[in-house]
Amino acid sequence: MDILNALVVFLNFVFVPGLAYGAQLALGALGVTLVYAILRFSNFAHGDTMAFGTMATILVTWAMQSAGISFGVLPTALLALPFGIAATALFVLATDRVVYRFYRHQKVAPTIMVIVSLGVMFVMNGLTRFIIGVGEQNFADGGRFLITAAEFKTATGLTEGLAVKITQALTLAVAVVVVALLFWFLQKTRTGKSMRAFSDNEDLALLSGINPDRVVAVTWVLAAALATTAGVLYGLDKSFKPFTYFQLLLPIFAAAIVGGLGSPIGAIAGGFVIAFSEVTVTYAWKKVVGYLVPDSMAPDALLQLMSTDYKFAVSFSILILVLLFMPTGLFKGKSV
């Protein structure tokens, strides 16, 4: 029974990656849930907004790198992030002005808004590919590891090593900061409160003199910021390929719905629930179990519930279960 080694394997292959992925999903789900709470439709273009934002950040990163700017051990992309956010926010505001605003004033059914967001998705996807191509882009620079597996083993003397990438630690740190900022904004500022009021009871909010255009604009800016940040963190951690972000749409929606569409806390909780579910169900537990049971009972099989190719089958199943049995989600968002 080697609990310590089992724990290290668990942390290294399940817990730390799950935390990082969960933070990325949480940020993505926050954007989706905000748009749903205020604009009242499911934005299918959110994945490609993440791609667009990451692309913009990558371009600025390249410009910075060729100008010799760097951020030491941290990725240069962090410095480029505000610019990426600004570019994405502008684009998204333009999309609202040119596309969505018309339908909002007509008070069309939410289904129509979703179909419109499909069109926006096409355009954003096409633009991103047009500008940066479809190839994989690795734009992480700076240090690679916070702790390498070797350093860990030397420090602790254990057989198993725990490696923590800088991008993983960064993801968590940035996510915490962003979430704190978001909650401060929503809970303590006048604009933030007016957005919550607008989401709660639109008619009463209008009656109270809350400016709907302002609320909508701030929502889009926040969504762009969250999407870009999530996309950049994901791209730093793994790599950037425009197509991957569309695939992330499903776990992100799953996270938002599981947590309760329209509830920011729910989006965060949902992000981690989905991330950890995906990782635990597709992880091969052979090693961990091997450390925990007597040698005679050590398993031969991989002990992998589902192959990693079925990752999103996990998030999808959770989503379906929640939709069928608990449609308002964990934190009672807006109901079905």
Add this chain to the structure above:
Amino acid sequence: MAEPFLIGEAMTGGYGAADILHDCTVAVEKGQIAVIVGPNGAGKSTAMKAVFGMLSLRGGHVRLAGEDITHLSPQARVAKGMAFVPQNQNIFPTMTVEENLEMGAFLRRDEIRATMEQVFELFPILRDKRRQVAGELSGGQRQQVAVGRALMTQPQVLMLDEPTAGVSPIVMDELFDRIIEVARSGISILMVEQNARQALNIADKGYVLVQGANRFTDTGATLLADPEVRRSFLGG
């Protein structure tokens, strides 16, 4: 007769093609309570919503302190000193009591603490529950939040659409007491009510509407004493 403080005069109109109001007039003097009663479907709420500008009139005018406000949007009328408490969905359910009041005063850029104190004086229970989420309060307490929210703009006229709908009789009495207090502080009250008897009891002026038109108009006491009114609408 002196021009009333707020008057919706000879109003004709509805939500769509069909008119609901036919030449209907309701008015309230400064610091007084005017009550609109009538059978179901009489157009009571419609009349008040017309005064507030939530539907466009084919005919008639609305004047506030002599100024014609017929073409102003509801938000603009709020800025002019009118406040409206809808019958349903009149609070922000996921926000705290205090935040609800803050939102009520959204249009004001000056210090609102004093006004909030006044609201807490009027509705002491709200002070106790100021940090509680409004959606978790009881029906009567929610109504108090709704009225308090409307009072945060320091309005000159407070319009209430069936404030006692769905509350218990004790709570209803309490609410009416509060409404009288508000009126005494100089705010005019225009109120639609289903509980005609209790409402007319506290009313300075009563308007009985039938099918969108004025049927009886007089002081509350007179209407209460009128045998025909009693027979038709007050159950004898």
Add this chain to the structure above:
Amino acid sequence: MNLTSPGAKNAALFAAVAVLFVGTGVYQSWNSSFGILNMALISAIMALGLNLQWGFAGLFNTGVMGFVALGGLAAVLTSSTPLPQSWQAGGPRIALALVLGAATIALAVAIHQRLAAGRGRSLALVAVLVGGFTLYRYVLDPAVTAVEAVNAAAYGNIGGLGLPILLAWPVGALLAALAAWAIGKTALGLRSDYLAIATLGIAEIIVAVLKNEDWLARGVKNVISLPRPVPYEVDLQKSAGFLAWAQSWGFDPVTASSLVVKLCYAGLFATVLLAVIWLSEAALNSPWGRMMRAIRDNEVAAAAMGKNVTLRHLQVFVLGSAVIGMAGAMMTTLDGQLTPGTYQPLRFTFLIWVMVIVGGSGNNWGAVLGGFLIWWLWVMVEPIGLLALQGVTAGMAEDSWLKQHLIDSAAHMRLLTMGVILLVVLRFSPRGLIPEK
């Protein structure tokens, strides 16, 4: 003839699209024109299926790709070469595992429905699901390994029934219908944007299964050389009669054989398309069709009148998916191979949506027109875009980075163009080119 009547206008629209295809034939080549035509015919059928679901009943299905893939799978299972050795290695055991899996789910559903909510039921459900899953894997895994080990390089799958491929088309419809029934029973009660997300996920899972379960259809190793319902070009080129015929028309044998094969496919597909249109029109104008549209327009009122809304939705969902599945089988027939890697949601689900919306949702002819027009655009935007960009960058220096980049990116103009077209149509002509009557 009244030139402004809807009939005349629609005829003009179809004529305009025909001109596009003729133009491609004349300016590019007839080979490419017929090639585009064949996929356009298939896309039109997919659009018809989706139109049944969205146009008739207002169901928001973003899982079109999954049903297309199931049609392709049906083609493989029906008509690829039988592999008795592979089947013996593990086929029956796999079938047993699948039956066990289905039984587990059925048992879980039954428990959920029969027992009262509470701890007992939750425990029973967990026990059944965990136990069933373990048993399923225990039975399945060794069988899968065995099957995939047989001649892995060339096969590694359970093979097919070796039946004529035309049979695969109704089988595809059936397979898709079964899947649609299961999906519909579970998900159709959801609100429309939730249904969209759910169907999106299901389609991804179906394609993931196809890509990963090598024993089923070789996964990403692909199944090639599926049999054909039309002659092979090489056979035609060897036939003396054909060579003589080709010569009399002034074609060289290779081009002629290629054109004739494509025309044969076109004939087959057109026949199916016409049949589906005829059936859809009959359904649309029938009492059933009117009821479907009444339900779509006011579900609450329809339910209040006693219409079984859930059942009707399920019917439409199954029918539409069957049509899409059949088109999927047809497409795999045309390709002659099953390549799961090519099943992309943008290409298969969302492009079909653009077809239905641009063409006119709720109108069968509109869906067909949309199918032809949008597919033609999808293919031709790239060469036309390239020409346009070359023209735009003609003035630039030959090695200019911008010029290089623009020329390289011409391929991605498709997505942009489709998005812009969709947005423009939704804004200025939301009922589409041929609106619902």
